[in-house]
Amino acid sequence: MYEVTQTFNRKIFKLEDHFERLLYSAMKMDMPLDFSMEDLEKDLIAVLDKLNTSNAYIRIVVTRGEGEIGLDPALATKNNVIIIVKELPPNPSWWYTDGVHMIISHTMRNPKNAIDPRIKSGNYLNNVMAMNEAKKAGAFDAIMLNGKGEITEATTSNIWVIKDGEIITPPIKAGLLGGITRKSLLKIAAENSYNVSERNFDEDFLKSADECFLTSTTKLLVPITKVDNQSIGKGKPGLMTLELLELYKKTNGI
Numbered sequence: 001m002y003e004v005t006q007t008f009n010r011k012i013f014k015l016e017d018h019f020e021r022l023l024y025s026a027m028k029m030d031m032p033l034d035f036s037m038e039d040l041e042k043d044l045i046a047v048l049d050k051l052n053t054s055n056a057y058i059r060i061v062v063t064r065g066e067g068e069i070g071l072d073p074a075l076a077t078k079n080n081v082i083i084i085v086k087e088l089p090p091n092p093s094w095w096y097t098d099g100v101h102m103i104i105s106h107t108m109r110n111p112k113n114a115i116d117p118r119i120k121s122g123n124y125l126n127n128v129m130a131m132n133e134a135k136k137a138g139a140f141d142a143i144m145l146n147g148k149g150e151i152t153e154a155t156t157s158n159i160w161v162i163k164d165g166e167i168i169t170p171p172i173k174a175g176l177l178g179g180i181t182r183k184s185l186l187k188i189a190a191e192n193s194y195n196v197s198e199r200n201f202d203e204d205f206l207k208s209a210d211e212c213f214l215t216s217t218t219k220l221l222v223p224i225t226k227v228d229n230q231s232i233g234k235g236k237p238g239l240m241t242l243e244l245l246e247l248y249k250k251t252n253g254i
């Protein structure tokens with residue numbers, strides 16, 4: 001399993017939330033964790049000190065450990081933790097002037113009763129194949145549906161639409177990862193009296209939205225201006241999306 005976060009001005013962003021999600025993934029995978037958040041934080045700081053940069057990408061990979069070959073999880077007992085850090089350049093400015101183009105993928109998101117999408121693990125070949133579809137179509141990323149044809153999320157981001165002033169993101173029960181940016185933005189939007197809800201919608205509804213955007217820790221909010229061959233709204237990044245991005249940054253001290 002893994003987590004991705006970053007530093008802003010040398011401060012690790014929302015480590016508690018990421019550790020909480022790591023614990024959730026571990027619980028769902030029945031994988032004991034033999035380290036605390038404080039242990040992890042100490043190791044992260046040691047690795048970040050070597051990189052010595054203000055904005056760093058951080059990837060934390062945790063395995064069950066080493067042992068005899070076999071499927072039985074009990075064969076490995078001591079976690080291996082791999083920390084990868086690298087310089088994180090600012091997100092490209094064209095994201096905010098032009099927006100990104102997406103496709104609706106033919107590859108389905110994992111059903112909850114196969115591999116629960118709330119587990120953040122490297123076992124997501126279907127997301128990799130969906131991203132491959134997007135790249136071959138010249139798109140930025142792919143949007144994945146569940147078995148009922150409802151929108152779930154993109155391959156490594158959550159998805160949102162705005163229609164008639166209402167901000168909507170699919171509920172966790174649609175089968176998606178509980179994004180930490182998603183959780184934060186839901187709270188911020190509600191606290192600032194925006195009309196925000198978690199409910200299901202399909203591809204037609206998404207394509208008829210006034211605005212559409214992605215969220216993730218490193219991407220923050222990214223406006224979507226085209227899905228397949230359909231322009232979203234006026235085909236330009238939405239004003240409310242850009243307003244929410246500023247509010248998200250301000251509230252989180254970014």
Ligand SMILES: Cc1ncc(COP(=O)(O)O)c(C=O)c1O
Pocket residue numbers: 004153154155156157158177178179180181182215216217218
């Ligand atoms: C499948 C998936 N959905 C959503 C997200 C966004 O989550 P977060 O906001 O916690 O970065 C990610 C993050 O990598 C992801 O892999």
